[in-house]
Amino acid sequence: MNSYLIRNVSVLGAAPTDLLIRDGVVAETGAGLAAPDATLVDAEGLVALPGLVDLHTHLREPGREDAETVKTGSRAAALGGYTAVCAMANTSPVADTAGVVEQVWRLGREAGLVDVQPIGAVTVGLAGERLAELGAMADSAARVRIFSDDGHCVADPRLMRRALEYVKAFDGIIAQHAEEPRLTEGAQMHEGEVSTRLGLTGWPAVAEEAIIARDVLLAEHVGSRLHVCHVSTAGSVEVLRHAKARGVRVTAEVTPHHLLLTDARAETYDPVFKVNPPLRTATDIAALRAALVDGVIDIIATDHAPHAVEDKECEWAYARPGMLGLETALSIALDVLGPRWDLIAERMSRTPARIAGLTEHGHDPAPGAPATLTLVDPAARRVIEPAELASRSRNTPYARMTLPGRIVATFLRGEATVLDGKAVK
Numbered sequence: 001m002n003s004y005l006i007r008n009v010s011v012l013g014a015a016p017t018d019l020l021i022r023d024g025v026v027a028e029t030g031a032g033l034a035a036p037d038a039t040l041v042d043a044e045g046l047v048a049l050p051g052l053v054d055l056h057t058h059l060r061e062p063g064r065e066d067a068e069t070v071k072t073g074s075r076a077a078a079l080g081g082y083t084a085v086c087a088m089a090n091t092s093p094v095a096d097t098a099g100v101v102e103q104v105w106r107l108g109r110e111a112g113l114v115d116v117q118p119i120g121a122v123t124v125g126l127a128g129e130r131l132a133e134l135g136a137m138a139d140s141a142a143r144v145r146i147f148s149d150d151g152h153c154v155a156d157p158r159l160m161r162r163a164l165e166y167v168k169a170f171d172g173i174i175a176q177h178a179e180e181p182r183l184t185e186g187a188q189m190h191e192g193e194v195s196t197r198l199g200l201t202g203w204p205a206v207a208e209e210a211i212i213a214r215d216v217l218l219a220e221h222v223g224s225r226l227h228v229c230h231v232s233t234a235g236s237v238e239v240l241r242h243a244k245a246r247g248v249r250v251t252a253e254v255t256p257h258h259l260l261l262t263d264a265r266a267e268t269y270d271p272v273f274k275v276n277p278p279l280r281t282a283t284d285i286a287a288l289r290a291a292l293v294d295g296v297i298d299i300i301a302t303d304h305a306p307h308a309v310e311d312k313e314c315e316w317a318y319a320r321p322g323m324l325g326l327e328t329a330l331s332i333a334l335d336v337l338g339p340r341w342d343l344i345a346e347r348m349s350r351t352p353a354r355i356a357g358l359t360e361h362g363h364d365p366a367p368g369a370p371a372t373l374t375l376v377d378p379a380a381r382r383v384i385e386p387a388e389l390a391s392r393s394r395n396t397p398y399a400r401m402t403l404p405g406r407i408v409a410t411f412l413r414g415e416a417t418v419l420d421g422k423a424v425k
C-alpha cells in the first residue's frame with residue numbers, strides 16, 4: 001500500500017497540521033512529521049474533511065450505460081470528494097433481486113474509486129404492486145439495508161406499511177420518493193405563479209407533503225425507519241419537524257439544487273432545469289436551508305441523475321427529469337452554508353454514513369481513523385464546463401456558473417482516488 005504525507009492541512013478548519021497516511025489509516029498527525037518513503041502532498045490552504053457519502057445516486061448501470069456507468073459515476077463521485085455512494089434501484093433491469101444488487105455491488109468494487117452500496121427496490125419492477133425480495137437482497141453479498149422505488153412513490157399505503165414492517169427485522173430503511181401520483185398527473189414543474197404564467201401543468205407542494213405526513217404516521221405506527229428523499233417544500237419541513245418532535249424514526253435529505261435554484265429557471269424552457277421534485281420557490285429554499293442548519297433535514301444528498309443528450313435536449317414536456325450533482329455538491333454546500341466545516345461534515349459525511357450503516361465512512365481524519373477523506377481548496381473558484389465533467393452525461397444546471405471550492409484529492413482507505421484534482425483511474 002502507498003503512504004502519503006499530507007503537509008499543512010487544516011482538518012475541518014483547525015490550525016494546519018500534517019497527516020501521515022499509512023496502511024489505510026491516518027497513522028499520525030502533528031506539525032513537522034517526517035516520512036521519507038511517503039508521497040508528499042502539499043496541502044497548504046486546503047481543508048480535510050471525512051470522505052463525503054451520497055445516499056442518493058443514480059448510476060444507470062445496468063441498462064442505460066449511455067448515460068452513466070458504475071465506473072464513470074464512481075469517477076464523478078471521487079472527483080466530487082465522495083468516498084461512498086448509494087446506488088438507486090431504478091435501473092434496467094430494476095435492482096429488485098439479489099442478482100442485480102450483487103452485480104452493481106461487484107461493478108463498484110471493480111471500479112474501486114468509491115464504495116458503491118446498492119439500494120434495493122421496494123416493489124417488483126418499481127410497479128408499486130408487490131413487494132420485491134427485500135430479504136434476499138438484505139442477505140446477498142451487497143447487504144442491502146435501504147430500499148427505495150425512487151422515481152416512483154410507494155403510493156399504496158398498505159404496501160408501504162408492509163414494507164416498513166418487513167425491513168424492521170434487520171433495522172432496514174424505506175427511502176420514499178414522496179409524490180402522490182394522483183396530484184401530479186401530467187405535471188411539468190412546480191405549481192405556482194410561474195407555472196400559471198408559462199401554462200405548464202403544476203406539481204403542487206401538497207403532493208409531497210401529503211405523502212410525508214402519511215408515511216411518518218405509518219412509520220410511527222410500525223416503529224420502523226423511514227427516510228424521505230429530496231425534500232423540496234417548506235410545508236414538508238414543518239411535517240418533518242412535527243414528526244421528529246414526536247420521536248418518529250424519520251430522516252430526510254435535501255438536494256443541492258433545491259437549496260439554490262428556483263422555479264423561475266423554467267422560464268428559460270431549458271429542460272436541464274426539469275427535475276423531480278421540481279425546483280420550488282425562494283420561500284421553500286429559505287425553509288430548506290434553515291432546516292438543514294437546525295437538523296430537521298439530516299443530510300444533503302445529490303440525486304445525481306445523469307441523462308443522455310436525447311433525453312434532455314428536446315422539448316421541455318418530453319425531457320426526462322433529473323440533473324447531475326456529484327461533481328458540484330460540495331461547491332453548492334460551500335456556497336449555501338459558507339465554510340462551516342463541521343456542519344458540512346455532519347450533513348454530507350457523518351450522518352449519511354450513519355444512516356446507511358457504512359461504518360468505514362464518516363470518520364474525521366484523526367490517528368487510527370480510516371484514511372477515507374477528501375481535501376478541498378475553499379479559496380478556488382471554478383467555472384463549470386459540462387464537457388469537462390467526468391460523468392458520461394452533461395446535464396448540469398450549473399453550466400458556465402462560477403462556483404466556490406475545488407476537490408484537490410480524495411483518499412479511500414489510504415489509497416488516493418483523486419490527486420491534483422484528477423482521478424487516478
Ligand SMILES: NC(=O)N[C@@H](CC(=O)O)C(=O)O
Nearest residue numbers: 058150151275276305321322
Ligand atoms: N430526480 C429526478 O428528476 N430523476 C430521477 C428519478 C426521479 O425521481 O424522477 C432519475 O432517475 O432520473
